[in-house]
Amino acid sequence: MTGMSPAVVAASKLGLTFQTNDGPVQALSNVDLTIGKGEFVSFIGPSGCGKTTLLRVIADLEKPTSGTISVNGMTAEQAREKRAYGYVFQAAALFPWRTIERNVALPLEIMGLSRAEQAERIKRTLELVNLSGFEKKYPWQLSGGMQQRASIARALAFDADLLLMDEPFGALDEIVRDHLNEQLLQLWARTNKTICFVTHSIPEAVYLSTRIVVMSPRPGRVSDIIESTLPRERPLDIRETPEFLAIAARVRDGLRAGHSYDD
Amino acid sequence: MDSFRDKLVPVTSILAGVVVLWYVFAVILNTPFQRDLDTRANTTSGTVEFIGKTLSQPKPTLPAPHQVAVNFFENTFLRPINSNRSLVYNAWVTLSSTLLGFTFGTALGIVIAVGIVHVATLERSLMPWIIASQTIPILAVAPMIIVVLAAIGVTGLIPKAMISTYLSFFPVTVGMVKGLRSPELMHLDLMHTYNASRSQTFWKLRVPASVPFLFTSMKVAVAASLVGAIVGELPTGAVAGIGAKLLAGAYYSQSIDIWSALVAGSIVAALLVMVVGIAGRLVDRAMGGRPA
Numbered sequence: 001m002t003g004m005s006p007a008v009v010a011a012s013k014l015g016l017t018f019q020t021n022d023g024p025v026q027a028l029s030n031v032d033l034t035i036g037k038g039e040f041v042s043f044i045g046p047s048g049c050g051k052t053t054l055l056r057v058i059a060d061l062e063k064p065t066s067g068t069i070s071v072n073g074m075t076a077e078q079a080r081e082k083r084a085y086g087y088v089f090q091a092a093a094l095f096p097w098r099t100i101e102r103n104v105a106l107p108l109e110i111m112g113l114s115r116a117e118q119a120e121r122i123k124r125t126l127e128l129v130n131l132s133g134f135e136k137k138y139p140w141q142l143s144g145g146m147q148q149r150a151s152i153a154r155a156l157a158f159d160a161d162l163l164l165m166d167e168p169f170g171a172l173d174e175i176v177r178d179h180l181n182e183q184l185l186q187l188w189a190r191t192n193k194t195i196c197f198v199t200h201s202i203p204e205a206v207y208l209s210t211r212i213v214v215m216s217p218r219p220g221r222v223s224d225i226i227e228s229t230l231p232r233e234r235p236l237d238i239r240e241t242p243e244f245l246a247i248a249a250r251v252r253d254g255l256r257a258g259h260s261y262d263d
Numbered sequence: 264m265d266s267f268r269d270k271l272v273p274v275t276s277i278l279a280g281v282v283v284l285w286y287v288f289a290v291i292l293n294t295p296f297q298r299d300l301d302t303r304a305n306t307t308s309g310t311v312e313f314i315g316k317t318l319s320q321p322k323p324t325l326p327a328p329h330q331v332a333v334n335f336f337e338n339t340f341l342r343p344i345n346s347n348r349s350l351v352y353n354a355w356v357t358l359s360s361t362l363l364g365f366t367f368g369t370a371l372g373i374v375i376a377v378g379i380v381h382v383a384t385l386e387r388s389l390m391p392w393i394i395a396s397q398t399i400p401i402l403a404v405a406p407m408i409i410v411v412l413a414a415i416g417v418t419g420l421i422p423k424a425m426i427s428t429y430l431s432f433f434p435v436t437v438g439m440v441k442g443l444r445s446p447e448l449m450h451l452d453l454m455h456t457y458n459a460s461r462s463q464t465f466w467k468l469r470v471p472a473s474v475p476f477l478f479t480s481m482k483v484a485v486a487a488s489l490v491g492a493i494v495g496e497l498p499t500g501a502v503a504g505i506g507a508k509l510l511a512g513a514y515y516s517q518s519i520d521i522w523s524a525l526v527a528g529s530i531v532a533a534l535l536v537m538v539v540g541i542a543g544r545l546v547d548r549a550m551g552g553r554p555a
Contacts (some may be wrong), residue, residue, distance in 0.1 A: 061452055093449045097550040106467065114319045138551035157363045158521040229351055 002245055004078055008194045009035040014067035016053060026219035027053040031067070033213065035196065037161070040188055040204035043196045043213045044251060050220020051198045051213075055164050058196060059087050063249060071162070077235065083111065085162040086155025089172035092147035094139040100150050101126070101135035107158045125153040128187060133165055145176040149183075156191070163195045170200070182236055191233065202255075206230075206248045207239055213255035240252055276395025285328050292325040293317035314513070326519045335523040347503055350527045356504040357492045358531055360420050364427020369481060371388070372426060373433025380443040380469070397433050398435035401426065401491065405472075406498035423504075425493035429493035442473025466552060474550065478543030485535045505531070 015032040017024045028050045035041050042052035056062040057069055059219035060076040086253040088105075094103045101122045107119045116155065126132050139147055145158070148168055155163060169177045181204060188195055199205050205212050214224040228247060230238060238244055297317045301308065309315065325333075335350065342349040375393070379386045405426050412422040446468050454464045460500040497507025505528045512521035548554070 059456055061455060080456065085456070087453070089449050089453065091449060093447070093453055095450070095471065096470070096552075097474075099551065107457045109467070110454075110459045110463050138553075140551075140553045199404060 004196065006037065007034045007070070008037050008039075008072060008180065009196070010068075010070045011054075011057075011070050014054075014057065014064050014069055015064060016064045016066075020044060022160055025175065028057070028064070029219035029221045031222055033117040033212075033225075035194060037194055038192055040195045040197065040209050041211045041213060042199055042209040043201065043215060044199055044205045044218075045215030045223075045255065046200070046217055048220065049215040051215050051219060052166050052215070054215075055166050055198050056198060058221060059085060059088075061163050069236075083107070083158055084160055085164050086158065086160045087167040088148075088152055088155050088163070088168045090167045092139065092144075092151040094150060094154075096139055099136050099138055100142070103139070103150060104154045104157050107154060111158060121157050121159075125157045126150075126226055128156060128190070129153045143176075145172050145180060148172065150179065152184075152187075154185075156193075156262055163193050165197045167198050167200065169204070177201075177204070178236060180227065184208065185234055202248050202251050203239055204253060206244060207234060207236075212247075214251060216255070216257075223257060224250075226250055226254065283542055284330050285325075289323065289325045289327045290317050292313055293320055293323045296320070296386050316346060320520075321522070322516045323518055326522050331526060332496055334519045335526050338520075339527070350508075350523065353508050353524070353528050354531050357496065357506065357528070358535075360423035360495065360504075360533070361427055361488045361492040361531075363484070364419060364491055365431050365481075365485050367424060368484055368488060369435050372432040372480070372484070373439050373477075375432065375436045376439030376443060379440050390508075393433060393436060396429070397448035401430060401494055402497075404429070405491075405494050409495065409498055415519060418518040420534040423492050423495035426489035427494040430491040433516030434487065435477070436482040438483075439477045441471055442476025442480075443469045445476065446472045449471040471550065474546060475543070478539065478546065481543070482536050482539050485539050486532050489528065489532050489535060499542040 011031050011033045014033075015026070016028040017026050021183040029053060031050075043054060045051050055060060058071060058076060059063050060071075068078050070242055072082075074082070074084070081186070094100075095106065098106065104122045104125060108121060122135070123132075126135065128245050129152050131146065131149055131153060132141060134146065134150075139150070142150065148171075149245055152168070154166075155165075169180050172180065184195075185208060195208075197205075197208060199208075207231050210228050210232075212226040212228065213224065215221065218222040226247065229243060230247070292312075294317055297313065297320065300316075301313075306513055316394075317323075319330070323330070338348060338350040344351050346352060358367050375389065379389060408425055408429070409422045412418070412425065443465075450468055450472075451464070457538055459467070490502070493506040495511070496504040497510055508524035508527075512518065512524060
């Protein structure tokens with residue numbers, strides 16, 4: 001599948017070492033990964049395995065100290081300058097002094113789009129995340145799940161083909177999370193975007209992904225890559241099927257193998 | 264206005280306590296002089312009568328609250344506003360230089376803060392001087408500023424306002440440096456993912472994030488400005504203003520005048536802080552702030 005389409009993300013021998021007061025910390029070591037167009041790739045692993053760091057390297061929020069990374073065939077920096085991706089953080093990170101529509105407009109203002117174009121895109125993306133009618137609300141007037149949906153709308157507003165999501169639903173309760181997972185899959189199916197999704201939830205990773213990258217810490221590295229055999233159409237109750245459970249078991253094995261829980 | 268009602272009882276009880284203490288000390292402090300007067304006049308008076316006398320001297324060591332209140336009322340409401348004995352007139356003179364100095368000070372404070380946030384060398388070179396500037400006693404600096412400016416022909420409102428500026432830019436600088444640096448890392452990262460320019464990050468993120476800090480520091484600054492304006496009136500032989508009233512009262516031992524000028528100054532200070540506070544709340548509301 002990845003061989004046929006041009007790589008959206010290609011990492012080769014990627015490494016990143018942070019210099020801290022306690023000496024160097026190897027956050028990423030020897031990561032080789034190719035992500036094709038239209039894939040939904042999850043990064044899963046215990047804390048400290050470098051999954052967020054890897055996402056931030058793709059986003060050019062961190063610079064690798066070794067190896068190479070390309071995004072859309074360019075360097076990560078060039079891709080960022082071309083606004084090649086939308087980034088969704090762990091928290092909604094909405095500006096509290098802007099209404100929901102002005103928050104979604106933020107990247108559009110920065111890109112210098114006309115007012116009319118902004119209005120059109122705000123309307124379209126808020127519809128996409130089912131937030132129509134909340135344009136004039138301030139973030140504090142919305143629930144946590146709605147805030148996170150608004151931040152997804154903001155990431156979608158400028159039509160980047162790549163969506164980078166860093167544990168976007170980690171702070172939400174399970175009921176809301178299920179609901180948003182379902183909506184995210186629908187959104188992915190409708191927009192045909194490439195999504196990189198960091199999570200520490202096995203069911204979430206298996207439910208959403210076409211491919212699951214299992215990572216392990218010290219040093220942060222890729223310990224397994226699992227192709228999902230699930231169909232693209234996934235109702236929530238697919239999570240009860242033996243096929244789903246088998247993939248989940250493989251992910252769990254991968255996590256266990258890569259990580260000694262004794263220390 | 265619930266917060267107002269919550270504060271009303273505690274604040275009035277403290278006020279009542281202060282008034283009682285004030286009366287006690289007025290009696291104690293005015294007793295020696297009253298005793299002298301009585302001895303000279305060869306009169307003896309009963310305790311109640313004596314206490315009454317200590318509270319009604321024309322030039323008491325410590326005037327009683329009601330004496331100050333009467334003087335304040337007369338000089339505020341019963342005099343024509345353009346009379347130079349009117350507290351309204353004198354307060355206005357001080358207020359005008361306070362506001363001018365406060366405006367300069369706020370503007371200067373913001374400019375310095377923007378510089379410090381954007382240029383690393385400015386922080387290292389400027390910050391120690393800014394802090395040092397505030398350790399110099401303003402009473403020592405004020406006459407020099409007045410004299411130097413008078414020598415180059417600048418007199419009147421501007422020199423007093425300069426002293427207000429000198430006192431008020433500092434809290435604004437400190438507050439705004441903090442405010443402009445207050446955006447969370449996540450918000451800064453977000454702007455970075457949009458490849459936002461420095462000026463876009465500044466106007467769309469740093470400035471709005473700093474607004475609450477600005478108003479908090481402006482509250483401190485406006486009170487400091489008033490102190491600056493009053494201090495600026497002391498060494499200049501200013502003919503009008505709260506500071507001039509204080510000085511004149513001291514010359515002629517008009518202790519009641521001094522105290523009522525002090526009351527006038529406090530009221531002006533409270534009003535100024537309140538106005539800045541209300542402005543801050545209105546701006547916060549306009550920026551989608553959650554009603555408290």
